[in-house]
Amino acid sequence: MRVIKRIVYFALWLLCDKSGEYKVRSYLPKCEIEAIVRAFYPAIAAFFETEEGKREFEEWKERKGNEVTK
Numbered sequence: 001m002r003v004i005k006r007i008v009y010f011a012l013w014l015l016c017d018k019s020g021e022y023k024v025r026s027y028l029p030k031c032e033i034e035a036i037v038r039a040f041y042p043a044i045a046a047f048f049e050t051e052e053g054k055r056e057f058e059e060w061k062e063r064k065g066n067e068v069t070k
Contacts, residue, residue, distance in 0.1 A: 004044050007036075008044055
């Protein structure tokens with residue numbers, strides 16, 4: 001599951017800049033990024049449906065909330 005989390009974080013990094021706005025930060029064509037997402041989506045969705053996935057997502061949201069308020 002670590003690999004899946006890293007892929008999700010990388011995909012988000014590709015799309016999100018420091019200002020929080022979503023912009024493409026890659027030379028990959030959008031269709032290739034979408035193909036990667038489609039390939040990994042079933043595993044990612046299955047992970048976030050588990051108790052561990054839900055717990056980790058809540059922890060992540062809490063950390064992000066703390067970063068924004070700093």
